[in-house]
Amino acid sequence: MGAIAARRHGHVAAHSDWIEGAGRIGLVAKAVSYAIIGILAIQIPLGQGGEATDRQGVLARLASASWGTAALVALAVGFAGYALWRFADALFDRQREGDDTSGLAKRAKSFGVGAVYAVSAAAAISLTQSASSSGGNEQQETARVLDWPAGRWIVLAVAAGFVADGLYNIYVGWTSTFRERLKEHEMHGAVKRWALRSGVIGHIARGVVFAIVGVFLGKAAIEYDPDEAVGIDGALLKLTEQPFGNVLLGLVAAGLIAYAIYCLVEARYREI
Numbered sequence: 001m002g003a004i005a006a007r008r009h010g011h012v013a014a015h016s017d018w019i020e021g022a023g024r025i026g027l028v029a030k031a032v033s034y035a036i037i038g039i040l041a042i043q044i045p046l047g048q049g050g051e052a053t054d055r056q057g058v059l060a061r062l063a064s065a066s067w068g069t070a071a072l073v074a075l076a077v078g079f080a081g082y083a084l085w086r087f088a089d090a091l092f093d094r095q096r097e098g099d100d101t102s103g104l105a106k107r108a109k110s111f112g113v114g115a116v117y118a119v120s121a122a123a124a125i126s127l128t129q130s131a132s133s134s135g136g137n138e139q140q141e142t143a144r145v146l147d148w149p150a151g152r153w154i155v156l157a158v159a160a161g162f163v164a165d166g167l168y169n170i171y172v173g174w175t176s177t178f179r180e181r182l183k184e185h186e187m188h189g190a191v192k193r194w195a196l197r198s199g200v201i202g203h204i205a206r207g208v209v210f211a212i213v214g215v216f217l218g219k220a221a222i223e224y225d226p227d228e229a230v231g232i233d234g235a236l237l238k239l240t241e242q243p244f245g246n247v248l249l250g251l252v253a254a255g256l257i258a259y260a261i262y263c264l265v266e267a268r269y270r271e272i
Contacts, residue, residue: 019084022081022084022085023084023086023272024267024272025077025078025081025267026078026080026082026083026085027082027266028078028263028267029075029077029079029082030078030079030082030117031261031264031267033058033120034256034259034260035256036053036058037232037256038253038254038255038256038259040052040061041053041236041252042249042250042253042254042257044249045249045250051233052236052237056123057233059123059124059127060127062075062127068127072125072127073124073128075120076121076122076125079120080117080118082114082117083114083115083118085114086114086117087110087114089114090108091107091111094272138217138230138234139226139229141229142217142220143226146220146221146224152221152224153221155217155218155220155221155229156218156221158217159214159215159218159221160214160218162210162211162214163210163211163218164214165207165210166206166207166208166210166211166213166214167211169203169206169207170203170207170208170211171207172203172207173199173200173202173204173207174200176199178199179196179199181266181270181271182199182266182270182271187269194261194265195262198258198259198261198262198265199262199265201258201259202255202258202260203259205252205254205256206255206256206259208252208255209232209252210235212230212238212239213230213232213234213235216229216235216238217229236249236253239252
């Protein structure tokens with residue numbers, strides 16, 4: 001009976017308004033991180049300096065600013081809120097995905113995303129104690145996993161996950177299926193137009209970046225060469241190596257800024 005009561009209380013808490021509030025605050029923090037990534041990246045093809053970075057790089061950059069501690073604490077709270085919402089969805093099916101194969105897969109993904117943002121929240125807090133951090137190192141992490149039993153297959157599975165998530169984001173953007181989770185009836189005029197445009201462009205750009213990360217992670221596993229592994233920052237730099245690379249980087253960076261705008265739209269209008 002105790003376990004049943006605990007689960008009942010957990011279900012009530014998971015569907016409470018404060019979890020919804022945590023999710024909306026988290027979406028704002030997510031928007032801020034993607035906006036900074038996009039703004040820094042778009043400065044490269046514009047010849048204004050800039051850099052290709054990822055979420056960990058954003059946190060490290062904020063840590064070196066005079067107002068960095070306050071920004072890091074705010075992002076940590078936001079990331080923690082986002083993680084909490086995702087965990088509530090995964091464990092108590094807040095978004096009513098169901099218990100069939102498809103529903104469980106979506107809930108498992110929510111749990112994984114929650115774990116990523118929980119780590120980001122912890123990283124932000126740790127950086128308030130230090131003004132410097134090297135951020136994540138994809139090559140070192142990949143090399144460590146490759147040395148595990150069946151490490152190559154683990155890396156390949158993660159790579160496949162990135163590629164699948166990238167293709168899914170491109171699909172969501174191209175077909176505008178993201179509209180299913182928005183309260184469009186509450187939007188008016190220009191708000192709705194910009195919400196839909198940012199959703200299309202943002203999801204496609206994010207999908208391209210994730211797919212590139214997955215491809216090079218898979219290459220690292222197949223060739224047993226961790227130096228091939230890249231994160232978001234490396235994926236952005238890979239674009240510059242292609243024909244018309246600066247144009248491609250500029251377009252994707254602008255797309256990530258659009259995704260940041262879409263996250264703000266979700267923070268206000270998403271069904272959470």
